[in-house]
Amino acid sequence: MNRTISRAGLAAVVAAAVIAGAWARSGSGTVTAQAVLTGLLLGGVYALVAMGLTLIFGVLDIVNFAHGAFMTLGMYATALLASSAGLNPYLTLLVSVPLLFGVGYVVQRHMVSRTMGGSLAAQLLLTLGIAMLLENSLLLAFSGDTRTVPVSFDTPLRVLGAVADLSRVLAFVGAMSLAGAVWLLLTRTRLGTAIRAVAANPEGASLVGLDVRRLHALTFAAGTACAGAAGTLVTPLVTVEPTAGELFNIIGFVVVVLGGLGSVPGAVAGGLIIGLTEQLGGLYLPGQSPLLVVFGVFVLVLLWRPQGLFGRPA
Amino acid sequence: MMLSLDGIEAGYGGLRVLHGLSLEVAAGELVALVGANGAGKSTTLRVASGLLRPSAGRVVFDGEELTGLPGHAVVRRGLVQVPEGRALFGPLTVAENLAMGAFHTGEPADRVLELFPRLAERLDQRADTMSGGEQQMLAIGRALMTRPRLLMLDEPSVGLAPLMVRAVFDALGRIRESGVAILLVEQNAAQALALADRAYVLENGVITLSGTDLAGDERVRRAYLGL
Ligand SMILES: Nc1ncnc2c1ncn2[C@@H]1O[C@H](COP(=O)(O)OP(=O)(O)OP(=O)(O)O)[C@@H](O)[C@H]1O
Ligand SMILES: [Mg+2]
Numbered sequence: 001m002n003r004t005i006s007r008a009g010l011a012a013v014v015a016a017a018v019i020a021g022a023w024a025r026s027g028s029g030t031v032t033a034q035a036v037l038t039g040l041l042l043g044g045v046y047a048l049v050a051m052g053l054t055l056i057f058g059v060l061d062i063v064n065f066a067h068g069a070f071m072t073l074g075m076y077a078t079a080l081l082a083s084s085a086g087l088n089p090y091l092t093l094l095v096s097v098p099l100l101f102g103v104g105y106v107v108q109r110h111m112v113s114r115t116m117g118g119s120l121a122a123q124l125l126l127t128l129g130i131a132m133l134l135e136n137s138l139l140l141a142f143s144g145d146t147r148t149v150p151v152s153f154d155t156p157l158r159v160l161g162a163v164a165d166l167s168r169v170l171a172f173v174g175a176m177s178l179a180g181a182v183w184l185l186l187t188r189t190r191l192g193t194a195i196r197a198v199a200a201n202p203e204g205a206s207l208v209g210l211d212v213r214r215l216h217a218l219t220f221a222a223g224t225a226c227a228g229a230a231g232t233l234v235t236p237l238v239t240v241e242p243t244a245g246e247l248f249n250i251i252g253f254v255v256v257v258l259g260g261l262g263s264v265p266g267a268v269a270g271g272l273i274i275g276l277t278e279q280l281g282g283l284y285l286p287g288q289s290p291l292l293v294v295f296g297v298f299v300l301v302l303l304w305r306p307q308g309l310f311g312r313p314a
Numbered sequence: 315m316m317l318s319l320d321g322i323e324a325g326y327g328g329l330r331v332l333h334g335l336s337l338e339v340a341a342g343e344l345v346a347l348v349g350a351n352g353a354g355k356s357t358t359l360r361v362a363s364g365l366l367r368p369s370a371g372r373v374v375f376d377g378e379e380l381t382g383l384p385g386h387a388v389v390r391r392g393l394v395q396v397p398e399g400r401a402l403f404g405p406l407t408v409a410e411n412l413a414m415g416a417f418h419t420g421e422p423a424d425r426v427l428e429l430f431p432r433l434a435e436r437l438d439q440r441a442d443t444m445s446g447g448e449q450q451m452l453a454i455g456r457a458l459m460t461r462p463r464l465l466m467l468d469e470p471s472v473g474l475a476p477l478m479v480r481a482v483f484d485a486l487g488r489i490r491e492s493g494v495a496i497l498l499v500e501q502n503a504a505q506a507l508a509l510a511d512r513a514y515v516l517e518n519g520v521i522t523l524s525g526t527d528l529a530g531d532e533r534v535r536r537a538y539l540g541l
Contacts, residue, residue, distance in 0.1 A: 190417065197403045197414045204401030206385035207363065207394065208415045209460055213384075 007309070011269075015276070022283040030161065035279040037162040043275020044172035044179075045230055049248050050255035050267040051179050052226030055186075058262025059199040059219040062112060062123055068249025069131040070100055070224045072242060074231025076138060079147045079240045089149055089236055090170065096228040104224025108217040116216070131249075138242040147240040154236070167236040174233045179268055182226065186264065195219050199262070250291075254298050260311025269309055273297075315374075316341045316495055317362065317393065317464055322371035324361050331357045333519040334371070339464060344486070344496040346506040348528075348538055349516035355499045356398050358516065359466050362497075363395040364388035375464070390418055392463040396470060400453040404442030408433055411441050411452055415459025425492075426455040429485055447478030454485065458494075465489060466497040471505070483509060503538040504529070 023032040049071060056064050074096040081092045107130060115122045151167045159169070186192035198205045198215045206212050231245065238244055255274050259266025274294055281293025301309065317339040325331040331354045339345045349355050360366040362373055364385040373380045375393050403411050412423050412433075427434040430451040436444065441452060450470055457465060467486070471479040483505055490496050500506035507513055507529040515523040515534060528534045 190413070193406065193410050194414060194417060196406060197410075200403040200405050201401050203365065203385075203397070204403060205414070206365065207389060207397060207401055208456060209386045209389035209418045210414065211384075211386045 011273075011309075018276075018280055022280045026283045032280075032283065033160055033162040035283055036276065037159055037164050038168070039276035039279030040272055041164055041168045041172040041275070042278070043272035044175040045234055045271075046248070046251055046255050046275055047268040047271025048175035048179050048226055048230045048233070049252040050259065050271050051182060051264060052223035052230075053252045054256045054259065054262055054264060054267045055182070055226070056220055056223040057256065058264075059195055060108075060112070060116065060216050062116075062220075063120065063127070064223070065124060065127040065249065066107070066130040066134065067224075067227050067252060068245030068247075069134040070103065070227040070245070071231040071248055072138065072240075072245035073103065073134060074100055074228035075235045075238070075240045075244055076142070077228070078232040078235040079149050082149045082235075083147070089151060089232065090174070093174070093229060093232050096232040097225050100228025100231075101221045101225040103228075104221035105217050107224070108220035109213075112220060113213065113216065135242045142242075144241065149235045149240065151236045171233040171237060175230060176268075178226065178229050179264075182222065183264055185222075191218075251294070254294060258298055258301055258308055260308030263308065263310035266308055266310030273309075315339070316343075316376060317497070318372075318374045319358070319362060320372045320374065322358070322361055322368045322373070324357060324366055324368040324371075326366075331519050332361070332368070335516070335520060336371075337514050337521055337524075339495055339497050341463070342490070342493060342495050343512065344490045344498065344510050346503075346510035346513040347497060347499045347516060348501075348503045348506060348513060348534075350537075353516045354519045355516055356468055357519075359395050359397070359468050359497075359499060362388075362393065362466060363397075389460050389462075392461070393466070394457045394460045394462040394464070395466040396450075396453045396457045396468065398468040398472075400449055402441045402449055402453055402456070404440070406441055407438050408441060408444070408452055409437040411456050412459050415456035419459065419461045421459045421461050423455075423459065426458050429458075429488060430455055447474050447481065450474065450478070450482055451485070454482070454489075458489070462494060464495040464497065466499075468499045469501055470498075471500065471502050479505070503534075507534075507539075 019032060019036060022035060023029060026032055053064060053067050056062055077096040077099055078089050078092040081087045081095060082089045111126060111130065115126050154165055154167045156163045157166055157169060186196060194210050195215055197210065198212055202212050251274060255267060255270040258274065259270030277294050277297045278290040282290050285293060315338045320336050322332050322335045323330065335358060347355055347358065357366065361368050364380065364383050364387065367382055375391060380388055380391065403414065412426060432448055433451055433455055441449065444452065454470065470482050474482065486496060487509065498506055498510065512526050513524065513528045514521050515528065523531065523534065
């Protein structure tokens with residue numbers, strides 16, 4: 001506990017120093033505050049994406065390259081319902097979450113379960129194959145046309161001396177609420193405890209009568225539902241196209257490894273850190289791809305803590 | 315018979331470990347299974363628990379054939395195993411480990427905590443931070459929460475200090491008195507044979523001896539009791 005607190009203190013000091021540096025470099029408090037705000041808000045969505053990934057990794061030991069494509073499915077569900085049925089995009093969570101939960105369940109039960117305990121290469125080929133199948137199906141069905149889904153009631157809000165669109169704030173609040181709900185499910189319910197039991201010792205779980213295969217499918221489904229929800233929440237902020245989820249998948253992996261494989265609090269902390277890094281990095285290295293700084297920080301953190309921020313040493 | 319394994323053949327990949335093994339446990343009995351390292355004792359329990367599918371033979375429990383059923387289905391019928399290595403949920407607390415045992419039965423923890431008062435003092439401790447003896451108590455306690463009619467244990471005394479070994483064997487005696495049958499696999503043959511109603515000797519995947527007084531058998535005394 002004390003170590004967690006001192007680590008949080010250290011992180012706060014580092015963050016303050018980085019922000020002060022960005023301020024000095026950009027010469028503007030407003031620009032810096034804007035970067036911090038935008039970074040945190042986007043980081044919340046990264047956290048939800050990473051939470052799904054880390055849940056799947058922690059419980060099933062599967063590195064899921066299809067996560068971004070599932071997120072794209074969520075975006076399309078929202079874009080189609082919002083444009084054709086005129087639904088409020090946020091209301092479409094009621095569709096995207098169950099839809100992706102179901103897709104995740106079926107995909108795990110009938111495809112991923114066959115590579116359980118198999119080689120990393122087999123998992124990679126399978127999940128990458130699922131991603132390509134989904135992306136190309138979307139391309140076939142809706143062609144490569146990009147779509148945008150404006151929020152009719154969107155409005156700029158002043159937050160901490162900076163400005164953020166309501167849609168960004170809603171994405172953040174929605175993502176954090178869902179991440180909190182998943183956390184409560186895992187720690188406060190019998191089902192969540194059973195999922196953690198399967199992660200800790202699948203054979204032990206089987207030996208107390210838990211249906212490990214079913215719990216694996218449920219966990220994969222829950223993780224995929226996180227991707228679907230994140231897809232809906234970012235739809236008003238992005239251009240919807242068949243490959244829209246790929247970047248989130250890559251960033252999700254960075255967050256998961258940074259936070260500690262399988263760690264849910266790590267995914268949240270890592271998501272916020274990467275969101276901040278991406279935006280503040282733009283101030284340090286203007287004109288460069290924000291991912292450059294993200295990967296730089298990623299490598300530095302892993303040199304310092306190879307097990308990730310919240311991971312347990314091997 | 316409560317449990318009968320009949321003509322079991324099983325192994326791993328190309329390796330055949332059990333060659334037509336048969337054994338039985340009656341209701342309320344405490345039966346010991348002894349044998350050298352690698353004889354196939356753990357494999358026998360894995361087959362009975364549904365963790366390993368036999369290539370031939372039958373597992374029958376309470377008149378119902380269980381052969382080929384998955385592990386979780388076997389447990390729900392009242393046949394539970396405390397495996398080698400214990401298979402506890404390390405990052406979960408003692409209370410959570412016990413609750414998982416009761417997932418399908420809703421069994422209250424009172425009886426287990428009465429049997430192992432040490433667990434009652436440590437309900438919020440992470441399982442992987444407990445001593446070996448405490449972990450063994452938790453593993454047995456977690457298995458009892460599934461409300462078994464037959465409890466199978468794979469070397470519960472291994473690696474424990476003599477005092478802990480006694481505590482574990484005492485507990486087994488009390489569990490049997492409560493009406494639960496026990497199939498006990500042990501390296502510690504002297505203590506296992508002393509406690510058991512009956513015993514089997516397993517050698518290279520087949521039962522070579524069985525009886526109620528194996529501790530008096532000359533071959534057993536030489537091979538397993540070091541007398
Ligand atoms: N998962 C496995 N894969 C391959 N071979 C195995 C596996 N588990 C056990 N074996 C082999 O099967 C044989 C019997 O093993 P088993 O664990 O049943 O013996 P045991 O009687 O329990 O021995 P011990 O007293 O050492 O626990 C051994 O030769 C062992 O190497
Ligand atoms: Mg063994």
